[in-house]
Amino acid sequence: GQSLEQPSEVTAVEGAIVQINCTYQTSGFYGLSWYQQHDGGAPTFLSYNALDGLEETGRFSSFLSRSDSYGYLLLQELQMKDSASYFCAVESNYQLIWGAGTKLIIKP
Amino acid sequence: DAGVTQSPTHLIKTRGQQVTLRCSPKSGHDTVSWYQQALGQGPQFIFQYYEEEERQRGNFPDRFSGHQFPNYSSELNVNALLLGDSALYLCASSSDGQGHQPQHFGDGTRLSIL
Numbered sequence: 001g002q003s004l005e006q007p008s009e010v011t012a013v014e015g016a017i018v019q020i021n022c023t024y025q026t027s028g029f030y031g032l033s034w035y036q037q038h039d040g041g042a043p044t045f046l047s048y049n050a051l052d053g054l055e056e057t058g059r060f061s062s063f064l065s066r067s068d069s070y071g072y073l074l075l076q077e078l079q080m081k082d083s084a085s086y087f088c089a090v091e092s093n094y095q096l097i098w099g100a101g102t103k104l105i106i107k108p
Numbered sequence: 109d110a111g112v113t114q115s116p117t118h119l120i121k122t123r124g125q126q127v128t129l130r131c132s133p134k135s136g137h138d139t140v141s142w143y144q145q146a147l148g149q150g151p152q153f154i155f156q157y158y159e160e161e162e163r164q165r166g167n168f169p170d171r172f173s174g175h176q177f178p179n180y181s182s183e184l185n186v187n188a189l190l191l192g193d194s195a196l197y198l199c200a201s202s203s204d205g206q207g208h209q210p211q212h213f214g215d216g217t218r219l220s221i222l
Contacts, residue, residue: 041215042196042213042215043151043198043213048210087151089150094141094156094163098152100149
C-alpha cells in the first residue's frame with residue numbers, strides 16, 4: 001500500500017525552531033511537497049523537493065532523502081500565526097498522496 | 109493574477125441528491141485535480157483532468173464523475189449523495205507543460221449532507 005507517516009501533534013515556543021518529519025512508502029515518487037492549512041482554510045503550498053537536499057524559502061526549509069524515503073519541514077523563528085496543520089504529500093502517478101497532518105501548537 | 113477559484117463555497121444537500129462543484133484553475137495552468145478532505149484528515153485524491161480527459165483516478169466510486177472544459181475549468185459531480193460525502197472538496201491546478209510543478213489549491217467547497 002501507499003502511506004505517509006508524520007507526527008499528529010508538535011508543540012513549540014514562539015521564536016523557537018521546530019522540525020516536522022515525514023516518512024513515506026509509495027509505488028512511485030516524483031517529489032515531496034509540504035502544505036500549511038489553517039482551521040477552516042485550504043492547503044497553502046510551502047515547499048517542494050524533487051531531489052535530495054535542502055530547499056530554503058525564508059523561515060521555512062524542507063529536506064529530502066530519497067534513499068531513506070524521508071523528509072522534513074523546518075520552521076524557524078516561530079510566530080503565533082504559524083499555528084496550523086502541516087501536511088507532507090508525495091507526488092506519485094499524477095496524484096498527491098497525503099499524510100494525516102501534523103498540528104503545530106505554538107505557545108507564547 | 110487570479111488563483112484557483114471554486115464555487116460555491118458552501119452547499120447543503122440531502123441524501124440521494126446530486127451536486128455539481130466548479131473550479132477555475134490558476135492562470136497558465138492546464139491540469140485540474142480534485143480532492144476530498146474529511147474533518148481532521150488529509151485530502152484524498154479523487155481524480156485529475158488533463159486535456160479534457162480523466163488522466164488518473166483515486167479510490168472513489170463511479171458516483172463521482174467530472175469534466176474538464178476547453179478553457180481548462182472543471183466540474184465535479186456527485187450522484188446519490190450519502191451522509192459520508194460530507195467533506196471539504198478541494199480543487200488544485202498545476203501546469204503540466206512545465207514538468208512536475210506543485211499543485212495550488214482553491215479555498216474549497218464545504219459540502220454538508222443532511
